[in-house]
Amino acid sequence: MSADVPAPAPASAVAPASDVVPDGPGTAPGDGSVAFPAAVDSFGRPPRARRRRRRAVPVWALVLTVVASLVAGGVGGVLGTRWLDDRRPADAQLPLAPVAAGDVELTGVAAIAQAVLPSVVAIEVRTATGGGTGSGFVLRDDGYVLTNNHVVDAAADGGEIVVVFADGSEEEAELVGRTSEYDLAVIKVDREGLTPLVLGDSDEVVVGEPVVAIGAPLGLASTVTTGIVSALNRPVTAGDPQAPAFINAIQTDAAINPGNSGGPLVNVRGEVIGINSAIAQAPGATQQSAGSIGLGFAIPSEQARRTAEQLIETGHATYPVIGALLDQRYVGEGVQVSAEAQEGTPPLTPDGPADRAGIEPGDVILAIDGRPVTAADELIVAIRAKAPGDAVVLTVRDGDGEREVRVVLDEFTGN
Secondary structure (H helix, E strand, O other), X not given: OOOOOOOOOOOOOOOOOOOEOOOOOOOOOOOOOEOOOOOOXXXXXXXXXXXXXOOOOOHHHHHHHHHXXXXXXXXXXXXXXXXHHHHOOOOOOOOOOOOOOOOOOXXXXXXXXXXXXXXXXXXXEEEXXXXXXXXXXXXXXXXXXXXXXXHHHHHOXXXXXXXXXXXXXXXXXXXXXXXXXXXXXXXXXXXXXXXXXXXXXXXXXXXXXXXXXXXXXXXXXXXEEEEEEEEEEEEEEEOOOXXXXXXXXXXXXXXXXXXXXXXXXXXXXXXXXXXXXXEOOXXXXXXXXXXXXXXXXXXXXHHHHHHHHHHHHHOOOEEEEOXXXXXXXXXXXXXXXXXXXXXXXXXXXXXXXXXXHOOXXXXXXXXXXXXXXXXXXXXXXXHHOOOOOOEEEEEEEEOOEEEEEEEEOEEEEOO
């Protein structure tokens, strides 16, 4: 037995009469008098008080009580209902909104949405192996629509592209041209009199300005979300992982989800400043669980304008190059030109832009037009944001120090 549990008292044991028990059995509480012996049972416990025997209630009385309760409840319910009925008004006459003297002019996001929504479309791609959805918007009144290449590329080798307009009507579309390098595509429907959206000047966009994203996220057409431009010049890769597009992107916290791809990002004037193309994913997230976490990316409208014009005119798009291979293994400040050939390709294209400018294998490019670069993708997207024939100034470091080099970009035809 445990040391802290007292053993039961013997059957004959009683409390000693000579003990002083201030508040114990057989005393007037607190008077300090001598205790009288208190009887205990065979386990040293005081006996239970003797219970008084209850008189049995007749069954007929219980039945009568239950019946009376039910009758009383029913009568009470009837009386309560009649009392409520007597108090109900004959006509509820809920208040109505005042009648406006004329059409109410919408302002803010509502006005932007009203103006832009008719020109935004949902896109459905149907192939023998499946399909997908995305967004787009009208470029010209004769049926040209801009979207992302990754929205329609499944139909490039056979398949059906269907455009669903804001009023619910549908038109089958043909693929005019696409480019994986910029993740853009132009399609066309056989319809006239459409209302095109205006492409604004993305070079004038500033961090913090309000924007509206419109599209068909998760297949929900004509969805409007709002936010701000949260950053500029984000190096983002989008589209096919095997042939990614390099985007010098506009970052926004407007909610963008799968299905928003190809839809417009517009400013407060309803001008398109970007084409929504990619979203950031939390670490460990999968494509199936992707959703908005407040980091969406859009292709700047100036890039979209140049590319769309080329796709409409020729079916293909070009992009600028400097003619140099970059060493992805390099760790350090800036971006390094490869010191040796890669898979048979020389580090510098003979008589290419970098070669003509005097750049050497192993040189480190620190900045482009005064903007520091710390990764190969940053330099690539900064160059892709230019047009063939543009000149850029590269800050280059070699064994002798730093120098600035002017490079005129060459044109390369994408796929």
